[in-house]
Amino acid sequence: LLPILSYPDPRLRTIAKPVKEVTAEIKTLISDMIETMYDAQGIGLAASQVDRHIQLIVMDLSEDKSAPRVFINPKVTPLVEEKQPYEEGCLSVPDVYDKVERPNKVRIEALDENGDVIDEVVEGLLAVCIQHEMDHLNGVIFVDYLSRLKQTRARDKVRKVLKIREKQGAQ
Numbered sequence: 001l002l003p004i005l006s007y008p009d010p011r012l013r014t015i016a017k018p019v020k021e022v023t024a025e026i027k028t029l030i031s032d033m034i035e036t037m038y039d040a041q042g043i044g045l046a047a048s049q050v051d052r053h054i055q056l057i058v059m060d061l062s063e064d065k066s067a068p069r070v071f072i073n074p075k076v077t078p079l080v081e082e083k084q085p086y087e088e089g090c091l092s093v094p095d096v097y098d099k100v101e102r103p104n105k106v107r108i109e110a111l112d113e114n115g116d117v118i119d120e121v122v123e124g125l126l127a128v129c130i131q132h133e134m135d136h137l138n139g140v141i142f143v144d145y146l147s148r149l150k151q152t153r154a155r156d157k158v159r160k161v162l163k164i165r166e167k168q169g170a171q
């Protein structure tokens with residue numbers, strides 16, 4: 001399992017670089033990220049969150065963790081003007097959930113783990129999730145869209161959750 005960086009760790013603000021070649025090392029990182037995402041009960045994970053600053057996202061929206069997807073050097077283009085709210089969470093901001101407005105139909109252009117082209121129009125949760133992950137690759141975290149007060153509360157909440165996890169780990 002890979003350690004997931006927690007907000008407000010400044011490393012989460014790093015801009016991810018494009019992947020030049022899908023090497024064996026990157027394939028190992030992909031499987032490690034998928035395993036880490038499942039363990040953390042997430043449906044998406046960006047390489048930035050595990051302190052690897054390359055343009056790589058893994059996702060799995062299936063109920064039974066049977067359909068992992070890999071997006072390399074992704075590009076997301078909104079296809080509708082109007083935005084819809086969605087209650088978002090983030091593995092880097094544990095136990096914090098709040099509404100974020102995003103376009104809910106986007107085009108995804110990327111490469112998959114075999115270097116094959118992905119060019120899809122997606123809506124709903126998949127569209128929300130890919131935009132949330134794309135933000136991570138650009139050093140943006142969903143709490144950045146919330147009020148200053150909510151950002152302060154999020155920082156306090158994460159600090160508390162990490163203390164509890166440390167105590168549990170120690171036992």
Ligand SMILES: O=C(O)C[C@@H](Cc1ccccc1)[C@H](O)SCc1ccccc1
Nearest residue numbers: 042043044045088089090091092129132
């Ligand atoms: O931290 C992450 O990037 C993974 C998020 C992805 C996500 C954020 C907002 C909306 C959808 C997906 C985690 O999966 S947070 C856990 C979660 C699971 C299902 C639905 C919403 C949030």
Ligand SMILES: [Zn+2]
Nearest residue numbers: 089090091092
């Ligand atoms: Zn996140």
